Amino acid sequence: MTVGNSTPTSAAFLSTLKRDLLIAYRRKNDVVNPFMFFFIVVSLFPIAISPDADKLGEIAAGVLWIAALLAGMLSMDSLFRADYEDGSLEQLLLSPHPLYFMVLAKNISHWLVSGLPVVLVSPVLAYMLNLPAESYMTLFLTLLLGTPVLSLLGSIGVALTVGLGSRGLILAVITLPMNVPVLITGTLAVQQTLNGATLAFYLAILGAMLLASIALAPLASAAALRISVN
Amino acid sequence: MLSAANLFCERDDRVLFQGLNFDIEEGQVLQIVGSNGSGKTTLMRILCGLNDGYKGMISWYGEEISEQIENFYQSLLYIGHRVGVNKVLTPIENLRWGCSLQAQLEDEQLMEALSTVGLRGFEESQCFTLSAGQQQRVSLAKLLVSPAKLWVLDEPFTTLDLRAVQHLENLVAAHADAGGAVMITTHHDLKITNLSKLDLG
DSSP states (O other): OOOOEEOOHHHHHHHHHHHHHHHHHHOHHHHHHHHHHHHHHHHHHHHHTOOOHHHHHHHHHHHHHHHHHHHHHHHHTTTTHHHHHHTHHHHHHTSSSOHHHHHHHHHHHHIIIIIHHHHHHHHHHHHHTTOOGGGHHHHHHHHHHHHHHHHHHHHHHHHHHTTOSOOTTHHHHHHHHHHHHHHHHHHHHHHHHHTTOOHHHHHHHHHHHHHHHHHHHHHHHHHHHHHHHO | OEEEEEEEEEETTEEEEEEEEEEEOTTOEEEEEOOTTSSHHHHHHHHHTSOOOOEEEEEETTEEGGGGHHHHHHTEEEEOSSOOOOSSSOHHHHHHHHHHTTEEOOHHHHHHHHHHTTOTTOTTSOGGGSOHHHHHHHHHHHHHHOOOSEEEEESTTTTOOHHHHHHHHHHHHHHHHTTOEEEEEOSSOOOOTTEEEEEOO
16 A cells, blocks of 8 residues: 655645636636626627717726626536545545635635636727726725635525425525625726716725634635535 | 444334344445345445435444544445436546545546446547446446445345446455455345345344
């Protein structure tokens, strides 16, 4: 029997992160779907509401934020489902490392794959919606800080519902109320900085939300996972 | 090493077992037998800490298990009905991740383990192209390289062919001889010396 050295938690964390990125790379649907959804939803607004540049400019920030939120939710369900179905989740729960870090690794990988592309493309779509030029940076930065919060919070809901046979809308019912403060802060930041408020204030609030959810959400997800496999 | 005292579990108002006492010692193979639905899988999941719907005391080397869960998980290898093999990853990638949670191993060791379980030539095929038995073998390759002392195997023979069954049986026996312990559910007759049985009825 070959006995290797026992793994430090950092190595297990990186190994889990690499595995999830590799799976995402193999299952390109999971990467492309939220991105396409974001793109399609946003591009429908000029068609449905009005191609009038001024009107679009007013609603642009809200549209982009809502589309990013929904795109994130669309992709959330895949976070633990495959692992639950093939038994990898049990192996994760039985690892000798704190489940917090394992869940955090999965969350980070999931955001890199489904959240980051949406953030990166948002300035292009903002241009299409005629967002005032001085708001580009605000929108980009608030999405950059806000979408990981949405992912981390969503992960709690996914962890709670992964064991259910038919999930339907229950995931949205659980996670949407938690997402609303982020949505309010994000859209308010864009409007208020146009009116002369300082951006740093809103970034500080979103940053605080991000740090709090990095510290707490994986703990809640881990506890929820233990309940779900029970 | 692992002992259970006065274990009680009921599910859906049906008592699965009560007053269950047993120990697993180093060098022992414990076969859990019982009819379908008698709670074999539930018992294993309880012992591994995946199910907390029980009353009673489980201890690891004499101390309550929740007090030293990390030591316990460092020494535990559990293979359940769902074998923990991701379908889009290749066998080597699955094995690399599965093992990395417990031990740092070289890729050569993993490759060798895969060819020992008869997956030579399949290391780089995605697992959805493999048969159920081959996927089971991917999970069993972990037995060859894991440092775990306690193996908990839930119906490991179901999808294996006769030669693989024989091979696994030898592995189990060798692990017990080397001072490990194995807990196994199966309806096969195991030809292993120092085999003890626990009947759940």
